[in-house]
């Protein structure tokens with residue numbers, strides 16, 4: 562399908578479909594209204610055959626907590642596959658691959674996902690072994706259910722769909738999209754409680770503004786996530802710029818961190834020395 566008319570269909574298997582009403586707001590809401598995102602909820606309770614509509618049971622081997630039964634989940638997913646074809650079947654799990662922007666981009670290129678939300682102690686292992694294509698984790702912590710993780714994944718992918726965010730350049734310049742952290746942003750008023758907007762942003766000089774933003778992105782990444790700098794391709798000039806600032810922050814540290822760092826293009830920050838000290842390992846910035 563042509564990318565400009567692409568639709569992402571997401572079937573969510575959850576005993577708590579009401580939680581997903583949050584996605585009727587903001588960008589995912591707009592994506593649904595404009596037909597770029599089709600979200601469908603499937604409650605495994607609807608696939609049960611007993612009067613209590615049981616979806617969980619005690620774990621074999623004993624111990625605390627309940628386990629989500631496999632059969633209702635298999636049935637829901639098989640029905641979805643019959644009606645809409647086979648999507649990528651994703652289990653939300655703290656044991657899965659940790660979500661990153663590049664994984665979101667990869668998933669956003671697909672046309673159809675089925676998200677399975679776990680609960681309690683988790684899902685019967687046979688779901689993972691015989692049904693699921695991949696497991697996705699939000700990070701190294703445990704949520705009470707897969708719904709919030711599924712919503713994060715849906716939101717992050719939706720804003721990448723063609724036509725969903727008005728100006729695609731804004732998405733492309735966000736943190737992680739091009740491998741760096743985003744530069745700082747300012748809006749009116751020009752002076753707030755005595756704090757001024759960096760003068761270059763008011764200069765009307767588009768080249769100088771673009772250079773300032775790029776340098777701020779580089780510096781932020783150096784200060785907060787220098788591990789990312791090894792993964793991006795930078796020009797020789799940019800490497801030299803980073804080395805210069807890396808060295809100057811180490812000098813600041815040996816001065817007791819008292820000096821502020823003069824960022825090129827005339828912006829001075831009194832917050833930088835702490836962050837510089839964190840980045841200072843004497844190893845220089847490795848070529849990407």
Ligand SMILES: C[S@@+](CC[C@H](N)C(=O)[O-])C[C@H]1O[C@@H](n2cnc3c(N)ncnc32)[C@H](O)[C@@H]1O
Pocket residue numbers: 652653654655656677678679680681682683684697698699700701702703704705706707708710
């Ligand atoms: C309480 S957790 C179960 C944790 C499981 N016993 C473990 O330790 O691996 C219940 C459900 O929440 C979801 N969940 C919890 N933490 C998550 C995370 N970090 N990322 C994605 N999903 C998560 C999963 O669907 C999981 O099956």
